[in-house]
Every structure is written in structure tokens, then in C-alpha cells.
Amino acid sequence: MVQGQSRSENTRGMLFLTDEQLRKGIEAMFFAYRGFTADPDRILTEKSYGRAHHRALHFIHRSPGTTVNKLLATLGVTKQSLNRVLRTLIEDGLVLNKIGTRDKRQRHLSLTEAGIDLERALSNAQSDRMRAAYRKAGADAVHGFCTVLEAMMDPELKEHYENLTGGEHI
Template sequence: MADGKSTRSGESLLFLKDEQLRKGIEAMFFAYRGFTADPDRILDKHGYGRAHHRAVHFINRAQGTTVNALLGVLGVTKQSLNRVLRTLIADELVESRVGQRDKRERHLFLTPKGKALEAELSEAQRARMRVAFSTAGPEAVAGFRDVLEAMMDADQRTYFDTLKEKTL
């Protein structure tokens, strides 16, 4: 596909038809359903939902992040995040500490119990990604990442790039 004109099935990439786009949209829906199925089962055992998973994931990626920074990454309301954080703190998965420089800030950290849950959730998703990436091959993986990054809004891309830099 070096010429950028065809896919494995020979469909043109330069002139995508609505039917091709619809198939892509449906593939995203079903892939997302599969991607979230394993973590959903784990979360359900604990009485948590996807909002809890996202909070735990991003707190783990940036231990000590502030509530305001997490709000920006997740793109949710303060009320919604506070509801999730109250549960995670009460269940001793997350610890909230007062900022040393600014006492109004709250810094969030996963507890050992929170880290264990995050590891279980992430491993379920990594296992699925590992199989998919191995099956598709390196060129497809690179193309997949390019597509995902191209679909991100500019503000989401900024957060993503910041997280990506932390893993290099």
C-alpha cells in the first residue's frame, strides 16, 4: 500500500464511498465492544463502570496528577469526576493529597490496591491488543495508530502527545 491507493480488498483509499465509511464505523463499534468487554467484566465484579476505569488508568499514567488536569484529560464535568473519585477514594484505590505548593490543589495517586486493579484491567486490554497487533502486522499497526491519531480533536491530541512522550 505504499502508493496509498488501495487496501487489502482493493478498495480505493482516495475516494472512500459512504458504504466503505459505514463499514469502518461499524468495525470501530464492534472493536470497541470487544476492547471493553474484558475490563467491563472485571469492573462489574467490583461494582465499577468505565468512568472508574478511565480515572484509574490516567491516574496511573500520571501519578500525582491534579483533579483539574484529570478533568481536562477525561473531558467530563467536575460533578461526574467527583462522584467517581469519591468512590475510588472510599474504596481505598485512590489517595488524594493536598498540594505542597498550592493547598487548594488535590493530587491523585493510586494506592497498592488501585495499582493492582489497574494492572488487571490493563493486562486484559494489552492481551487483546497483543493478539490483534500480532495478527495484523507492523504496517497495519502503524496505519491503525495513524488513523486513530488523525481522528483525535486537537486538545485530545495534545494530551495524547504528552502521555506518549512519557513512554519513550
């Protein structure tokens, strides 16, 4: 970095990054992810749940009535893995599993009040961290960060993301 320049001034306009800069970016993602998941992990540990439970709660909350097959596609996990997570969440009274009215083979998922409360606690922990980071970084950085995240998504996952967000971006 050139002395007297900020990180963004130093990299602004660069069309490429060195291997070392890319490595630093990868490491930043690893450590940011650890921070992003740390607060929810503490809440999940108290209930003997893991991140798979968190992801299931999050996406069921975002799409109440979603089917097991849609949740499988969104999460990209095996049916066996998802069934294990869902069984626990249903038994613990956090998720409702209703048989489809038009297609009896379909299972529609939604959160109970207790599930909504837990999902809210997990989301609030992450929202607080993201809100603070976004404020510190500023609007241009937030826009750039979101652009980078979307550019890293595989096309089919970007489609899931756009369906979930209604095509709206930050």
C-alpha cells in the first residue's frame, strides 16, 4: 500500500489482484465467516443444534410453506441430512410439517412461534454484526461487497438468491 493512501484508494481502479492479495481476501472471508457465525453458534450450542439447523430455520422463515424439496434445493444438502435436521426441529416444536392439500406427497414447512423466536434471535445476532460492519464500511463499500458476493455465486445459486430476494439487491 502506498503510504498515505487508504486500502480502498490503493486498490481502486485495479483490474486484477496479485496472488497474495487474493490469498488475503480468502483469509479475510474465513475470519469474517467465523465472526459472522460466532454469535448464532453460541445460541445454537445451548440447544444442541448446529449450523444446519440454523440454515433450515432461516430459509423456512423466509419462505413459509416451502416444500421439503425446495428446501433441499436451496440448502444443497442430502435428503438424509435434511431429514435428520427437520426431525429434530419438528420434535422440538420449532417446525410444522403439513401434508400438501393438492399433492399429498408434498410436505410444507413453516415455523411455530417458538421457531420464529429462535430464528429471530439467530438473525438478530447476525444482523447486528452486519449492520455495524456496513455502517463502518460505508455505502460504496457495501455495494461493492454485495457485488463481489453475487459475482462469486454459481448461476443456479444466484437464481435461488434472486428468487428469495425478489430480484432486489442491497
